[in-house]
Amino acid sequence: MKPWLTLAVYLVAVLAIAACAGHDWATPSELLRAAAGDDSMRSRLLVEWRMPRVLAAALVGALLGIGGAVFQGVFRNPLAEPYLLGSAGGAGLGAAIALLVPFGVPQWLLLPLLAFAGAWGATATVVVVSRIAGAVDAAGLLLAGVAIAAILSAMRSFLMLALSDETVNLQVVLSWTLGGIQTPTWLGLGMLLAVAAGCLALTLALARGLDLLGLGETMATSFGLDVRHFIALAVLAGSVVVAAAVAYGGLVAFVGLASPHIARWLVGPLHRPLLPASALVGAIVVTLADALARSALPPAEIPLGLITAVAGGPFFIVLLAQRLRS
Amino acid sequence: MRAVAPALVASALLLCDLAAANSQAMTVQDALNRAVTLPSPPQRIVTIFASNTEMISALGLTDRIVGIEAFTRYPPDVLSKPLVGGRLGFSVDAVVRQRPDLVIVTPARQAANQLIDPMERIGIPVIVLQQGTVAEVLANIRLLGRATGISQRGDDVAAKLKARIDHVVRRVSNRERPRAIMITGRIGSGLLLVARTRTYTGDAVALAGARSGFAGDGLLAQVSPEAILNADPDVLLFAGNQRDLDELISRPGWRDLRAVRTHRAHAVSRAQLLIPGPRTVDGIEHLATLFHPQAFAP
Numbered sequence: 001m002k003p004w005l006t007l008a009v010y011l012v013a014v015l016a017i018a019a020c021a022g023h024d025w026a027t028p029s030e031l032l033r034a035a036a037g038d039d040s041m042r043s044r045l046l047v048e049w050r051m052p053r054v055l056a057a058a059l060v061g062a063l064l065g066i067g068g069a070v071f072q073g074v075f076r077n078p079l080a081e082p083y084l085l086g087s088a089g090g091a092g093l094g095a096a097i098a099l100l101v102p103f104g105v106p107q108w109l110l111l112p113l114l115a116f117a118g119a120w121g122a123t124a125t126v127v128v129v130s131r132i133a134g135a136v137d138a139a140g141l142l143l144a145g146v147a148i149a150a151i152l153s154a155m156r157s158f159l160m161l162a163l164s165d166e167t168v169n170l171q172v173v174l175s176w177t178l179g180g181i182q183t184p185t186w187l188g189l190g191m192l193l194a195v196a197a198g199c200l201a202l203t204l205a206l207a208r209g210l211d212l213l214g215l216g217e218t219m220a221t222s223f224g225l226d227v228r229h230f231i232a233l234a235v236l237a238g239s240v241v242v243a244a245a246v247a248y249g250g251l252v253a254f255v256g257l258a259s260p261h262i263a264r265w266l267v268g269p270l271h272r273p274l275l276p277a278s279a280l281v282g283a284i285v286v287t288l289a290d291a292l293a294r295s296a297l298p299p300a301e302i303p304l305g306l307i308t309a310v311a312g313g314p315f316f317i318v319l320l321a322q323r324l325r326s
Numbered sequence: 327m328r329a330v331a332p333a334l335v336a337s338a339l340l341l342c343d344l345a346a347a348n349s350q351a352m353t354v355q356d357a358l359n360r361a362v363t364l365p366s367p368p369q370r371i372v373t374i375f376a377s378n379t380e381m382i383s384a385l386g387l388t389d390r391i392v393g394i395e396a397f398t399r400y401p402p403d404v405l406s407k408p409l410v411g412g413r414l415g416f417s418v419d420a421v422v423r424q425r426p427d428l429v430i431v432t433p434a435r436q437a438a439n440q441l442i443d444p445m446e447r448i449g450i451p452v453i454v455l456q457q458g459t460v461a462e463v464l465a466n467i468r469l470l471g472r473a474t475g476i477s478q479r480g481d482d483v484a485a486k487l488k489a490r491i492d493h494v495v496r497r498v499s500n501r502e503r504p505r506a507i508m509i510t511g512r513i514g515s516g517l518l519l520v521a522r523t524r525t526y527t528g529d530a531v532a533l534a535g536a537r538s539g540f541a542g543d544g545l546l547a548q549v550s551p552e553a554i555l556n557a558d559p560d561v562l563l564f565a566g567n568q569r570d571l572d573e574l575i576s577r578p579g580w581r582d583l584r585a586v587r588t589h590r591a592h593a594v595s596r597a598q599l600l601i602p603g604p605r606t607v608d609g610i611e612h613l614a615t616l617f618h619p620q621a622f623a624p
Contacts, residue, residue, distance in 0.1 A: 301414060
């Protein structure tokens with residue numbers, strides 16, 4: 001019980017700090033006045049813009065945490081990252097198309113949809129390619145993922161060069177690929193909450209299979225798990241989660257890697273507690289990083305992905321060193 | 327005394343204008359086809375980007391500007407205004423801190439993307455302007471005049487600019503149009519950025535009496551130096567300073583360009599030709615003297 005209480009307390013504290021954080025820091029009493037329905041410009045800023053943004057950051061972080069836990073479970077590799085599998089790259093390409101090609105469809109609808117389609121398409125391609133190549137093991141999948149991710153990122157770069165002009169600017173796509181939380185309306189936030197809850201439920205249904213897979217493919221098979229089928233299923237479920245995170249938060253690196261590790265220290269390796277714990281850790285990390293992004297360099301905003309990469313990169317190196325030594 | 331009288335009449339008209347405008351809300355249609363309603367003429371305006379700031383200043387409303395972004399350098403009396411954004415984007419917090427009653431943006435760098443949505447939710451009117459052609463610059467000056475409750479002055483300012491452009495167009499008409507290429511920047515890999523035809527800069531070049539040095543429109547704004555050497559334009563323009571131009575055209579190959587041999591490689595003002603505002607007309611007048619020196623010979 002204790003780790004859950006700790007995580008909950010940290011999350012509430014971080015949400016409160018993040019709601020105050022900005023170029024103009026708000027006091028708690030200002031927040032309360034705004035929440036009580038005050039109609040000044042400042043209060044409207046806090047209620048209509050900052051609070052949904054803070055909560056969206058927490059939910060995106062939770063999605064990244066869940067996605068990371070699923071992918072690390074599927075690949076039985078603590079260095080696995082959603083981004084290695086091409087799902088984030090696919091979502092990135094889909095979003096670049098949505099941002100750059102004028103389809104005449106509202107962007108709030110088009111961007112999540114194409115990001116989603118891209119993540120699905122890329123992940124499915126990776127699974128199929130690795131099967132055709134005869135690589136059913138995790139290493140083969142990961143390598144196929146790296147290759148697909150490289151192709152997708154090249155395609156995205158070309159689109160950015162060829163289609164950007166003075167109105168649909170390169171920088172919009174660029175800033176999106178650097179990561180940054182989209183501020184939803186309260187209705188949109190409700191949808192994001194539903195998506196996140198759905199993703200958690202979906203992946204919790206895979207928890208037992210992920211645990212079995214952790215014992216090794218032979219052992220998992222002897223426990224009655226159809227390994228190939230399960231891996232394909234779990235990879236697709238993971239890419240749904242990543243697509244949702246990417247649609248609302250752009251490309252935010254390393255949270256999906258770090259959160260499951262921190263969660264494992266707190267609740268152990270079994271996926272039933274690990275998935276929600278990883279979601280909480282991800283929420284705390286991204287909420288904090290986003291507060292920093294919004295408040296550190298006024299009047300500018302630092303891309304969120306840069307903060308998580310700078311903080312997460314060293315974390316990855318430490319993990320890598322530990323693994324190489326063992 | 328003669329000079330004072332029209333000024334008095336103008337200011338009297340302006341006062342009437344203001345009085346009339348005060349009594350009614352104004353709705354304008356912006357570049358994204360949004361209907362923007364201003365309950366009364368805005369008094370606290372955040373102008374994002376040099377072009378929008380310069381248009382508001384050209385209307386004589388510099389003192390109503392309460393926020394600019396970091397790359398705005400003109401006119402000098404706006405430089406002390408608070409900044410609401412810069413290279414890393416635009417801050418909703420910083421805009422709201424100025425309690426503006428109007429924000430003017432252009433969809434460039436992330437401005438429109440980052441500001442329209444929050445401002446609409448917070449209830450601050452946002453006008454989005456685009457200047458893809460010189461005609462749109464003038465249309466936007468008129469639109470800003472209407473939006474700020476001084477439509478007459480907006481029309482006057484735009485009409486004066488239009489008259490200057492018409493004068494240039496008349497002087498250069500029926501003359502052989504030289505083929506011109508304008509280099510607007512250089513990027514690290516050795517590629518050059520050039521002004522495309524379907525932009526206000528390309529438009530300014532055309533109005534000043536030249537045609538594009540490239541065959542076709544060109545999809546990409548960045549080209550290799552080779553493409554320029556192959557095109558061998560009659561006039562080579564470099565938006566920047568003379569030293570950088572000299573450095574560029576002293577390179578092998580460049581010296582043999584027709585434009586370099588005939589001394590028709592010129593450095594031109596970035597402020598005039600890369601900011602779509604009132605000063606673009608100064609740029610057109612200058613370009614015309616470069617394209618058609620005989621037409622403007624004293």
